Amino acid sequence: MRLLCIGDSSTPGGLRPCHGLAEAAVEGALSITMSGPEGVVETLRRSQYDIVVIQLAQPDTRLLRHIRNSRIPTPVIMIVRASTPAEVADALSIGADDCVSSTIEPVELLARLRAIVRRTGGHDSLSLHVGRMVVNVDRRQVRIDKTPLPLTPREYDVVELLTLRKNQVLSKEALLDNLYAGQEEPHGKIIDVMICKIRKKMREFGITDPFITQWGIGYRLNEQAFIPLGARMNAHNASATPASRETSLPVTRGINVISPISKMDVL
Known part of the structure; x- marks a missing residue:
């Protein structure tokens, strides 16, 4: 899960993730990018994040209002001390x-983050x-x-991420950030290798093209590839059935810290 955490840079320790986020990052469940509030809208437009975390001493809705008024669809969770x-x-x-409160336990915070990301993705x-595929997030298992x-653990992560973001094209950089969560990342070619191996395994189940490649951009889940064969044949037959005619007349078919943006957004 790729997360942008916005802290208050004016307070001591402001640019640090809260305890719950830090614990989740250590476990490798999150890739956290820390940022101050300056230029956050431009950052969200330029990069792909699963969720935004705004952590403050007390609720301050100015930044939240700015994000929503800018029509940024990324989900937002606020973590406050009081x-x-x-x-x-x-x-x-x-x-x-x-x-939520900053005293929230890491296991609950991580569960809330995952639930928000799932709902945002339509799950x-x-x-x-x-279709024919079910991804069990709790068991980390894919069934056809x-x-x-x-699947290997990394291959599972690729399938889960592309399923969660099934309507989006994910770049190799976004996939790497999510898979390695701040650890030393291998070369981007590793994503191509994993995609190739997953495709080969899914072909054994009759799924020939599970992912769509957007050259120079990244990959997207191909939902059509998982439609059950019977439903696919029925749809094909329905489209091939000629229109009924009542007469003989013709019928017509109808944990990195990013630097503040030089040009600050106006809140």
């Missing part, structure tokens, strides 16, 4: 997807369904027609 129910309600009404449970697909 808040009132009215302040939380205000943040949620403006466009925050969640607002409402720990099982991601795409109820049969487990033998």
Whole structure:
């Protein structure tokens, strides 16, 4: 999961992830990029992030309002040290997807982050369904027609990420950031190798083209490839059936810290 964490650079230790985020990053579950509030909209337009975390001493909705007014669709969670129910309600009404205390336990925070990312991608449970394929996030297992697909841990991560972001093209850089979560990253060619191996394994199940390659950009999940064969044949037959005619007349078919942007966004 690739996360942009926005801290308050005016306070001591402001550009550090909270305890829960730091613990999740150590486990390799998150790739965290730290940033101050300056230039955040431009950063989100330029790079792909799964979720934004705004961590503050108290709820301040100016930055959140700026992100939403700029029509940035990335989900946002606020982590605050102290808040009132009215302040939380205000943040949620403006466009925050969640607002939690900085004392939240790492396991709960990580679960909330994952749940928000899943819902944003159109998935409402720990099982991601795409035609014949089911990705069990809790078990880290992919099944095709109820049969487990033998994947390495990194290959599973690629399939899960492309399934979660099924309507987006993910660059190799974004895939690397998510897979290696701040660790020393290998050359981008490793993504091509993993995609090739996954394709080969899925061909054994009759899925010939699970991913669409956007040359020079990245990869996207090909949902059409996972449509059950029977449904595909029915759709083909329906499209091939001639229109009914009632008469003989013719019928017509109808943990890196990024530097502030030099040109600051105006809040």
